[in-house]
Amino acid sequence: MDLLEKFDENGNKVSPELPKTVINYLIDIDGTICEDIPNEQPERMLTAREFEGVREKINKFYDDGHVVTFFTSRTEAHRTNTEIWLREHRFKYHGIWFGKPRGGNYIIIDDKLISAETKIKVD
Numbered sequence: 001m002d003l004l005e006k007f008d009e010n011g012n013k014v015s016p017e018l019p020k021t022v023i024n025y026l027i028d029i030d031g032t033i034c035e036d037i038p039n040e041q042p043e044r045m046l047t048a049r050e051f052e053g054v055r056e057k058i059n060k061f062y063d064d065g066h067v068v069t070f071f072t073s074r075t076e077a078h079r080t081n082t083e084i085w086l087r088e089h090r091f092k093y094h095g096i097w098f099g100k101p102r103g104g105n106y107i108i109i110d111d112k113l114i115s116a117e118t119k120i121k122v123d
């Protein structure tokens, strides 16, 4: 994905940004795209029940040119099972970010704009 160069008011280079039309989707896995599997039961990650309509929605984000990154409390130890499941269920994505803090109650503080939803809206 091409990032746009940005400069501050003094002409100093700052962190690049995506074009305004491109969205960085950070999407949880357990309880969001499939049934919630705890890290303590990794064998269930291979057979997790996929939530209806979610794959089509996420694959459309991808096909429309947005960035799809799964953001999960699963750890690197769960990468193989997670990638197998995502491939078998035909999810399109750019990356997986493991190690999200567990337990919910998130407040994200960032200088970039953020909007948050607890579910993927399925038509």
Ligand SMILES: [Mg+2]
Residues within 6 Å of the ligand: 028, 029, 030, 031, 032, 036
């Ligand atoms: Mg979850």
